[in-house]
Every structure is written in structure tokens, then in C-alpha cells.
Amino acid sequence: MINGMKKDARDALPVILSRVKQDIRQHGAGILAVVVLYFVMHGLFGAFCPSVIVTGFPCPGCGMTRAVLCLLRGEFGRSWALNPAAGLWGLWALWFAFERYVRGRRSRGLIWALSGIAVFMIVTYLVRMARFFPDRPPYTYTGNNLFARIIPGYREMIRHLLGR
Numbered sequence: 109m110i111n112g113m114k115k116d117a118r119d120a121l122p123v124i125l126s127r128v129k130q131d132i133r134q135h136g137a138g139i140l141a142v143v144v145l146y147f148v149m150h151g152l153f154g155a156f157c158p159s160v161i162v163t164g165f166p167c168p169g170c171g172m173t174r175a176v177l178c179l180l181r182g183e184f185g186r187s188w189a190l191n192p193a194a195g196l197w198g199l200w201a202l203w204f205a206f207e208r209y210v211r212g213r214r215s216r217g218l219i220w221a222l223s224g225i226a227v228f229m230i231v232t233y234l235v236r237m238a239r240f241f242p243d244r245p246p247y248t249y250t251g252n253n254l255f256a257r258i259i260p261g262y263r264e265m266i267r268h269l270l271g272r
Contacts (some may be wrong), residue, residue, distance in 0.1 A: 124209045128264065131208075155250065164253035168233035171246030172197070190246060193229045200225060242270055 151154045159167035175194035178187035187194050200221055207215045240247040249270060255262045 120210070123212070127209045154203075158186070158248050160253065162254045164250040164256060165175060166233075166237075166241075166248065168193075168229040168248050191229075192232055193225055194227045194230065 113198050149161065153161045155161055156173070157170055159165055159166050160170065171190035172194055175187040175190035176198065177190075178184070179194055179198055180189060184195075185214070200218070203221070204218055205213075207213055207218060236247055242249040249266065251263065251266075256266070
């Protein structure tokens with residue numbers, strides 16, 4: 109039985125690698141562009157999130173990169189504190205990889221799961237903004253944003269809204 113499973117795995121591996129290579133050929137340039145953009149945005153603005161860069165306010169995805177890195181290091185509590193959706197994205201990515209590369213198909217369930225994760229992120233964001241903003245990272249206000257630089261009175265309006 110075990111030898112048969114090893115043979116099945118050996119037979120499946122070239123197919124899986126072929127699917128991965130195909131996706132890299134089709135989407136590699138886009139993935140590379142996002143990675144380069146990530147570093148450029150961090151270099152220019154100290155952040156990747158367009159919401160933080162433009163308005164100074166965090167978005168539902170803020171803290172996600174740090175949360176995923178914490179998950180990978182086994183720091184589950186810290187990951188949850190930064191963005192509880194990180195674990196859901198990790199599970200979704202594993203499910204996607206299994207469906208796409210091992211089974212070679214597209215699952216409608218993946219789209220429904222994406223919708224559920226998006227709703228979870230938005231609800232979590234609203235609750236956490238009400239509880240933690242503006243004093244607990246990543247739910248903080250970034251004063252050095254584009255609106256503060258280009259819109260007269262924006263800083264004062266935000267200070268008034270935040271009670272500072």
C-alpha cells in the first residue's frame with residue numbers, strides 16, 4: 109500500500125510542477141511587479157497600504173503582512189492581534205494550492221470562501237477600529253500622509269476628530 113502511494117506521488121509530481129510553472133509563466137510578471145511595488149512604496153512612504161499613504165487611516169488589511177510573518181514564526185497570538193484574518197488567508201491559500209495544483213481544477217467554494225474572508229475582515233476592522241483606534245497598532249493614524257501634505261486644514265480636521 110505504501111509503495112503504491114509513493115508511486116502515485118511520483119507520478120503526480122510532474123503534473124503538479126507543470127501546473128506551477130504554467131502559472132508562473134502566466135502571472136510571474138504581475139507577481140514580480142507587486143513585489144517591486146511593495147519595496148518601492150515602503151521606500152517612498154514607509155507603508156504599502158494605499159489607505160495609509162493617502163489618508164493616514166488603516167484599512168481592513170492593515171497589519172496583514174506582519175500577521176502572516178508571525179504565523180510563519182508560530183507567533184499565533186501576535187498574528188491574531190495584528191490581523192485575525194491572516195490565518196484564514198493561510199488556510200485559503202493551502203486550499204487554493206491543493207485545488208489548483210494537486211486536483212487541477214477550480215473550486216467554486218474558493219470564491220465563496222473569499223467572500224466570507226472579506227466580510228470577516230471588514231467586520232473585524234470596524235470592531236477593532238471602534239475599540240483600538242488610534243492607539244493600538246496597526247489601528248493607528250499616520251500623520252505623514254498625502255492628504256495632510258496637499259489639503260489645507262486636513263491635519264487640523266483629523267486632530268479635531270481624534271480629540272488631540
